[in-house]
Amino acid sequence: MDSWTPDPVNADIRTEIFRRLAQARPDPESDLLWTSPFELLIAVILSAQATDISVNKATATLFPVACTPEALLALGVDGVEPHVRHIGLWRNKAKNVVETSRLLLERHGGEVPDTRPALEALPGVGKKTAAVVLNVAFGQPLIAVDTHVFRVANRTRIARGKDPDEVERRLERLVPTAYLANAHHWLILHGRYTCVARTPRCAGCCIADLCEYRPKTPGAPAA
Numbered sequence: 229m230d231s232w233t234p235d236p237v238n239a240d241i242r243t244e245i246f247r248r249l250a251q252a253r254p255d256p257e258s259d260l261l262w263t264s265p266f267e268l269l270i271a272v273i274l275s276a277q278a279t280d281i282s283v284n285k286a287t288a289t290l291f292p293v294a295c296t297p298e299a300l301l302a303l304g305v306d307g308v309e310p311h312v313r314h315i316g317l318w319r320n321k322a323k324n325v326v327e328t329s330r331l332l333l334e335r336h337g338g339e340v341p342d343t344r345p346a347l348e349a350l351p352g353v354g355k356k357t358a359a360v361v362l363n364v365a366f367g368q369p370l371i372a373v374d375t376h377v378f379r380v381a382n383r384t385r386i387a388r389g390k391d392p393d394e395v396e397r398r399l400e401r402l403v404p405t406a407y408l409a410n411a412h413h414w415l416i417l418h419g420r421y422t423c424v425a426r427t428p429r430c431a432g433c434c435i436a437d438l439c440e441y442r443p444k445t446p447g448a449p450a451a
Contacts, residue, residue, distance in 0.1 A: 237385045239404075241438050245386055246407035248434045249414040256413035258364055259420075260284065265340040265365040266332070267291055270300070270325050272360050273352040278315045286312045297329035297338045324352030342366045356392075360412070369408040371399045376419025377412070383423060383441035 237245075259280040262268040267287065275283045290311040294300040300308070308322040315321060328350045332338055340361065341347055347358035359372035371377065373392040377399075381387045387398035403411045422429050423441075430436045430444040 237438070237440060239402075242386050242402060243404045243407075245384060245435050245438050246404060246411065246414065248438075249418060250407060250410065252434050253414060253417060256410050256417055258360075258413065259417075261287060263291075264295065265361065266297060267295055268365050269328070269340050269347075269350075269353070269357075269361050272357045273325055273328065274312060274315055274321050276321070276352070276357070277317060282315050286315055297332045301326060301329040301333065321352065327351045328353070340365065342368075359396075363409075363412050367409060369400070371396055371403070371408075371412045371415070373399070374416065375425075376423075377415040379425060380415050380419045380423045383428070383439060384435065385440040 258268075260268065260271045260275060261284045262271050270290075271283055271287055274286060290308065294303045294308075303326075305322050305326050308326060309318065312318040312322055331350055332340065336346070342362065342365075344355075344358045344362065347353050347361060348355065353361075356372045356374060359370040362368040363370045363372065373381070373396045378389075378392055378395055381395045381399060382389070387395055387402050389395035389398055399411065399415075400408070407414075418435075422433050428441070428445055430439075430441075431446065433439070436444065
């Protein structure tokens with residue numbers, strides 16, 4: 229990342245950035261595959277330090293046999309492990325999803341709660357996981373800052389910060405209200421497929437001329 233300065237781009241440029249991201253992906257969706265808030269919660273817990281592709285491979289065999297808290301709890305850790313062995317930290321994750329299922333049944337009647345404190349009280353659920361579930365499953369205007377969002381926010385200067393928490397606070401304050409609900413998806417997908425870490429694909433970037441990232445790759449439109 230180039231030298232850090234706290235000053236973000238102005239509001240007009242920020243709005244235009246999100247207008248273009250929205251135009252490029254009018255119906256953004258998570259790459260994780262799920263059909264219920266419970267499946268989403270389990271998939272996001274499994275996705276920590278793992279790719280969405282590897283998680284989808286696991287849930288493709290796990291969810292057909294255990295797609296509810298009752299079924300996953302009945303499956304138990306020994307039953308979950310064969311489905312998740314190819315995912316990083318799989319032993320702890322197997323324990324977490326089973327214990328999460330137990331707590332959902334004991335504390336929430338088997339339903340996924342729609343508040344951050346309740347979600348963060350579940351095993352394997354941190355601030356980022358809770359934000360993803362609340363945004364994707366319940367439509368709450370929250371932004372989970374993973375490595376992709378952190379990179380895009382800092383490179384473009386739409387919301388610079390020295391750590392994910394600072395970037396999250398700035399994004400939730402600075403993203404135009406009309407775009408806040410889907411901002412999480414747009415930034416993640418842009419970082420995953422265009423504004424990649426080592427060699428960003430600036431030549432094909434829809435916001436290259438608005439982006440403050442100076443070492444752009446060849447072929448990018450002039451700022």
